[in-house]
Amino acid sequence: MIGEGIQSTNQRKHSFVKDHVEVGFFTDPSVCIGCKACEVACKEWNHVPDDGFNWSGNSYDNTGHLGASTWRHVMFLEQDRQKGNQIVGSPSLGNGDGEDPFRWVFLSDVCKHCEEAGCLEACPTGSIVRTEVGSVLVQNDVCNGCGYCVVSCPFGVIDRRPSPLPDAGGAFKCTFCYDRQKSGLVPACAKVCPTESIVFGRLDDLRARANERVQHLKQNGYGDAQLYDPTETSVGGIHAFFLILGEPEAYGLPPKPQVPTIYLKSAWMAAFATAIASIIATLLGFAFFS
Amino acid sequence: MTSEQRLEQLREKAWQEGVVPGRGVDVVGGPIPRKPGYYGQPVVKPPVWTWEVPLYFFFGGIGGMSAVIAFGAILFHQVEIARTAMWIAAIAGAVLSPILLIMDLGRPHLFLNMLRVFKHRSAMSMGAWILTAFGTSAVAGLIALELHARQIFPGTLGQLLRLAAGIFIFGAAIFGTLLATYTGVLIGATTIPAWFLHRILLPIHFGTAGLGSAAGMLELLGHRIAVLNFLGFYAAAVETTLLIWLSLDKKGAANRAIHEHGSGWLIRIGEVLNGPLALILRFFGLVPFAAISFLIGALVSRFGWIAVGKVSGADPEAVFASQR
Numbered sequence: 114m115i116g117e118g119i120q121s122t123n124q125r126k127h128s129f130v131k132d133h134v135e136v137g138f139f140t141d142p143s144v145c146i147g148c149k150a151c152e153v154a155c156k157e158w159n160h161v162p163d164d165g166f167n168w169s170g171n172s173y174d175n176t177g178h179l180g181a182s183t184w185r186h187v188m189f190l191e192q193d194r195q196k197g198n199q200i201v202g203s204p205s206l207g208n209g210d211g212e213d214p215f216r217w218v219f220l221s222d223v224c225k226h227c228e229e230a231g232c233l234e235a236c237p238t239g240s241i242v243r244t245e246v247g248s249v250l251v252q253n254d255v256c257n258g259c260g261y262c263v264v265s266c267p268f269g270v271i272d273r274r275p276s277p278l279p280d281a282g283g284a285f286k287c288t289f290c291y292d293r294q295k296s297g298l299v300p301a302c303a304k305v306c307p308t309e310s311i312v313f314g315r316l317d318d319l320r321a322r323a324n325e326r327v328q329h330l331k332q333n334g335y336g337d338a339q340l341y342d343p344t345e346t347s348v349g350g351i352h353a354f355f356l357i358l359g360e361p362e363a364y365g366l367p368p369k370p371q372v373p374t375i376y377l378k379s380a381w382m383a384a385f386a387t388a389i390a391s392i393i394a395t396l397l398g399f400a401f402f403s
Numbered sequence: 404m405t406s407e408q409r410l411e412q413l414r415e416k417a418w419q420e421g422v423v424p425g426r427g428v429d430v431v432g433g434p435i436p437r438k439p440g441y442y443g444q445p446v447v448k449p450p451v452w453t454w455e456v457p458l459y460f461f462f463g464g465i466g467g468m469s470a471v472i473a474f475g476a477i478l479f480h481q482v483e484i485a486r487t488a489m490w491i492a493a494i495a496g497a498v499l500s501p502i503l504l505i506m507d508l509g510r511p512h513l514f515l516n517m518l519r520v521f522k523h524r525s526a527m528s529m530g531a532w533i534l535t536a537f538g539t540s541a542v543a544g545l546i547a548l549e550l551h552a553r554q555i556f557p558g559t560l561g562q563l564l565r566l567a568a569g570i571f572i573f574g575a576a577i578f579g580t581l582l583a584t585y586t587g588v589l590i591g592a593t594t595i596p597a598w599f600l601h602r603i604l605l606p607i608h609f610g611t612a613g614l615g616s617a618a619g620m621l622e623l624l625g626h627r628i629a630v631l632n633f634l635g636f637y638a639a640a641v642e643t644t645l646l647i648w649l650s651l652d653k654k655g656a657a658n659r660a661i662h663e664h665g666s667g668w669l670i671r672i673g674e675v676l677n678g679p680l681a682l683i684l685r686f687f688g689l690v691p692f693a694a695i696s697f698l699i700g701a702l703v704s705r706f707g708w709i710a711v712g713k714v715s716g717a718d719p720e721a722v723f724a725s726q727r
Binding site (some may be wrong): 168171174177178180187190191209216231235236237239240247255256257258259260261263264265266267268269270271272273274281282283284287362364366367368369370371372374376377379380381382383384385386387388389391392394395396398399400401403 | 439440449583603
């Protein structure tokens with residue numbers, strides 16, 4: 114895919130929506146240059162409003178986190194670890210051993226489009242649906258802004274857009290550029306990514322490619338490279354998965370995300386037990402004290 | 404040492420020695436992340452809900468459980484209590500609750516979209532349907548009961564009204580218990596650590612607080628009868644047990660919002676008011692004070708649980724700890 118030029122899946126026209134092919138994103142920080150073109154392209158194409166121009170002081174990241182008006186977010190991690198086999202640091206500044214391990218990691222975060230999506234399960238209006246390509250889509254004209262998806266997303270992606278922004282009150286997140294995909298186009302972020310750090314394509318192709326990439330990096334000194342795709346938890350895998358260097362926690366990614374529907378059974382049992390106990394207590398009360 | 408002082412020290416050293424080894428200053432937020440997770444950013448999103456939601460939990464609980472008391476009263480031919488209870492059920496559960504719930508929506512004019520789908524895997528969807536079913540049966544039950552009690556229609560029609568009142572009030576009682584308890588499921592089945600870790604306690608607490616509040620409200624409206632006193636004792640005893648359970652159930656960083664943060668005090672103050680204090684007041688026969696104490700406690704603890712959810716959801720370490 115890389116080096117395939119216009120033949121790359123990031124550039125080719127496709128018919129995935131028509132053919133009902135599951136697609137995904139594979140985001141690879143080892144080739145990301147932190148240019149934020151994905152953030153800009155996403156905002157431009159989807160008419161996502163700005164949500165403040167605040168200086169965070171957190172490296173070069175002034176976006177902060179994903180939210181109702183941030184659907185792509187480039188993270189900037191500054192870690193005192195070595196990046197691959199690179200020799201970094203100046204011997205004159207260090208303690209004489211020439212080692213000053215430091216790495217700057219960029220990763221473009223996005224909605225994970227979970228296999229078992231918490232937001233989709235929680236939505237009481239049917240506004241959130243699964244599309245033909247397996248992505249999770251909020252139908253903005255149906256959403257009444259109840260806010261339940263916000264606390265049901267294990268990754269803290271979806272949020273309710275506050276006033277006075279346009280379309281305030283509704284829940285928003287990455288649409289996987291469903292409108293573009295229906296026309297055979299590639300999502301804006303992947304299309305614009307200059308290093309193909311964001312790759313768009315068939316889910317099975319991407320998974321194979323991601324595993325290959327992890328192996329390749331491991332052989333080249335990136336001992337802590339791993340795939341972030343929680344298939345063994347109740348989330349059941351994600352359609353936008355990431356290669357990460359180090360632990361998921363450093364990227365603000367939950368180590369074992371769970372879809373909150375797994376808590377329903379025990380909570381409802383407690384509710385039914387309480388309901389029955391209340392009725393029995395009331396009837397006993399009337400039977401014995403009146 | 405503040406970062407400014409450290410900077411001064413580094414400048415001094417640079418002036419004297421020409422080079423400065425080490426990694427410089429450790430200012431808040433960078434350059435090497437010192438906060439948990441990614442610059443301390445929340446991993447899950449804290450709830451966007453405001454004051455309407457805990458107030459809805461409170462009124463939904465009172466309304467729902469009032470219908471249960473009304474049903475018991477009807478069964479045992481205590482029509483006067485049933486009438487007052489059904490008025491509470493209708494006002495709190497069928498009028499105030501929907502208003503509060505709609506006010507909390509980001510787009511209130513689209514509230515009817517709640518009834519587009521029926522999803523048993525969404526507690527919010529189930530809640531919308533439970534509230535609809537409860538509101539319908541409570542209002543219908545109240546109308547039938549009032550028409551029957553005032554004997555507006557004589558003869559067969561009067562008897563039919565009595566039957567209708569019985570059926571609707573039974574329906575209101577069943578949906579009422581669900582209305583008072585589902586709210587615990589609603590916040591228990593989320594990704595907020597302080598909530599899902601207590602998903603068993605929450606429905607018990609919300610439902611029992613609803614029952615005690617309904618009994619207390621009826622007592623304050625003049626029904627000083629033994630049945631309601633018994634229900635007051637029952638609810639306060641259960642709440643006392645829950646307070647002990649919650650105090651012992653510490654899970655480290657995962658639910659520290661409850662045990663270490665100010666919002667946790669709201670829950671504890673609420674639980675003391677509707678648990679031990681209400682129990683003691685009732686024990687000494689100070690029924691109105693016990694009722695007031697219970698009602699305030701039920702209200703404060705609902706606000707406490709939402710406040711704790713906001714703190715817990717914004718705490719990345721709580722999320723990590725809950726998954727280890």
